[in-house]
Structures are given as C-alpha cells and as structure tokens.
Amino acid sequence: MIRVVVTGAAGRMGREVVKAVSRTPGMQLVGAVDPGHTGQDVGLLAGIGPLGLMVRDDLANVLRETEASVMVDFTTPHAAVANIKTALACGVRPVVGTTGIPQEEIEELKKICREKRLGGLIAPNFALGAVLMMHFAGIAARYFPDVEIIEYHHHQKLDAPSGTALQTAEIIARSRQGGPAEDRTEVEKLDGARGGNLEGVRIHSIRLPGFVAHQEVIFGGLGQTLTIRHDSTSRESFMPGVIMAIKKVLELEELVYGLDKLIFG
Missing domain, CATH: 3.40.50.720 (NAD(P)-binding Rossmann-like Domain)
Known part of the structure; x- marks a missing residue:
C-alpha cells in the first residue's frame, strides 16, 4: 500500500x-x-x-x-x-x-x-498526451527546424510561458539538425508581439477564462506546415x-x- x-x-x-x-x-x-x-x-x-x-x-x-x-x-x-x-x-x-x-x-x-x-x-505536465506531443515535436524538429509554440491556459495561471512550453522548446532545440531559418529584420510595433524566444523557438502565451491547458507546436517548411496539438479539457x-x-x-x-x-x- x-x-x-x-x-x-x-x-x-x-x-x-x-x-x-x-x-x-x-x-x-x-x-x-x-x-x-x-x-x-x-x-x-x-x-x-x-x-x-x-x-x-x-x-x-x-x-x-x-x-x-x-x-x-x-x-x-x-x-x-x-x-x-x-x-x-x-x-x-x-x-x-x-x-x-x-x-x-x-x-x-x-x-x-x-x-x-x-x-x-x-513534471511540468502530467497529461500523457502532452508528453507524447513533446516527444513528437522533438522528432519533427529534426526535419522542420522552423517552429513556433502557442500555449493556452486558464486566466488564473501565474507563470508564463508554461513549464510545458519551455520544456517543449528545450526538446526542440536539442533535436534540431541545423538551426532555423535566419531571422529577418523585424519591427515590433508592440513589445513582445513576436513572443518570447528560447534558443530560436518563439513562444506565445495566452491566458483566458474557458481554457484549461492547451498547446500547439507549429512547424513551417517549404510549401507546408505541420501542427502538433494537445488539449486538456479537464484536470x-x-x-x-x-x-x-x-x-x-x-x-x-x-x-x-x-x-x-x-x-x-
């Protein structure tokens, strides 16, 4: 026992x-x-x-x-x-x-x-689907080095980005074979509009009532995108x-x- x-x-x-x-x-x-x-x-x-x-x-x-x-x-x-x-x-x-x-x-x-x-x-996330999402993102990063993360949580969550988003970005950074496309010169008309940046991975955090815990990892390549998403609709x-x-x-x-x-x- x-x-x-x-x-x-x-x-x-x-x-x-x-x-x-x-x-x-x-x-x-x-x-x-x-x-x-x-x-x-x-x-x-x-x-x-x-x-x-x-x-x-x-x-x-x-x-x-x-x-x-x-x-x-x-x-x-x-x-x-x-x-x-x-x-x-x-x-x-x-x-x-x-x-x-x-x-x-x-x-x-x-x-x-x-x-x-x-x-x-x-553990930043105990949902088995979220763990698999991070694992799959690590695999995809070998072939799609250009990627951004969007994470959505309830409005009472205190930290941003989420622990899951940070761990996902770290996994992607370790898995990449070669870096992302070279950053263009960008002008942010609002500070933070392009999100946070962890080792070349942009992370965007959304906090609103109605969400529990959700994350999508969006990879971009020539003529295509690949999105890996996980949703926790209940604790x-x-x-x-x-x-x-x-x-x-x-x-x-x-x-x-x-x-x-x-x-x-």
Whole structure:
C-alpha cells in the first residue's frame, strides 16, 4: 500500500489528486495539507463525500505521523520548494506538478536527492498526451527546424510561458539538425508581439477564462506546415500521469524532471 500525502489539497489540482488517489487500488490517502482550509474534511472539499481526513497545515508532522511514502505537491513555486525539502528530510519521495520553480532550486533539490538516494519527480505536465506531443515535436524538429509554440491556459495561471512550453522548446532545440531559418529584420510595433524566444523557438502565451491547458507546436517548411496539438479539457486528464508517477517514483534514487523520463527512460 502506497501511503500518499497531498499538499495544496484544497486547490483545483489538489482536489483531483485527492479523488484519484482515493479511488486507486494499492494507494491510501493518509494526509492532506493546505494552510487555508485547516480542519475541513478533504473528501468534502474534493466533492466525494466525507473521508474522515482533516486538512492540516503542519506538513512535517503529517509526513512523520502518517509514515507517508509519497508527497504529491500542487502549490506555488516558493511553497513547493519548501515542501520538497521537508519531504526529503522526512524520507518521503516528492511528486511535484507545481510549475515555475527556478532552475537553480531544481539543481539544489537534485543534489539533496542524490545525497539521500531518494527518488523524486518534478513534471511540468502530467497529461500523457502532452508528453507524447513533446516527444513528437522533438522528432519533427529534426526535419522542420522552423517552429513556433502557442500555449493556452486558464486566466488564473501565474507563470508564463508554461513549464510545458519551455520544456517543449528545450526538446526542440536539442533535436534540431541545423538551426532555423535566419531571422529577418523585424519591427515590433508592440513589445513582445513576436513572443518570447528560447534558443530560436518563439513562444506565445495566452491566458483566458474557458481554457484549461492547451498547446500547439507549429512547424513551417517549404510549401507546408505541420501542427502538433494537445488539449486538456479537464484536470482529470492529468491524473493517469500522477498515479503513474506515484508508483514509479518509489523505484527512483534521484530527482528527475519531466514525466517523459518515466515513460521513455
């Protein structure tokens, strides 16, 4: 039985994780942490009825008292880093979907995991289709070096570009055989009109009500375009990846970045 604690349990993603873990054979939800909802039944918050498990705000005590195996974190970048360090100090493996964690923080966390020989995962996207989209984009980039990314998220997402868009651009940059077409002299009549630029890959971020998480990668070539697109229309789309990560992280002895590392090795 894998014993799971969820941090950010009252958030949109946290509630989905609570439901998914509670319904998965071989897993037991043993703790829920969210400072803004202490004392509330996490099952009622998640809309699945009372579980008799109250939300708390003292993560370290929850991890130790419950003898947790895995902590799942969907919070904010600052809180996530602190939560990961707390989990590792308690010998608990982190599975993290919080985006926007600075690279220098990730490197420090990797070092701690190596020293403790504890596995962990930080993933910008847990949707299996999104992971495949990034993988296919890496293949296409070998043949179509000219590419732009457009990512669409709900208006409450704090970071831009998304972690998925950044990881996609990094994959494309590594896969290219030769660079993109030489940039023309451009005049931006509005600053940022051409989007951000990561290693020659333009990224455009859209934030509007009605979206969940969507991304298209558009490749251009002579007389043709190729578009690879993924749409998450519900946060349920992330749960198979979260459940996979909870199971596989127990086999790791280091912190890895990206769900693709678990799928493709």
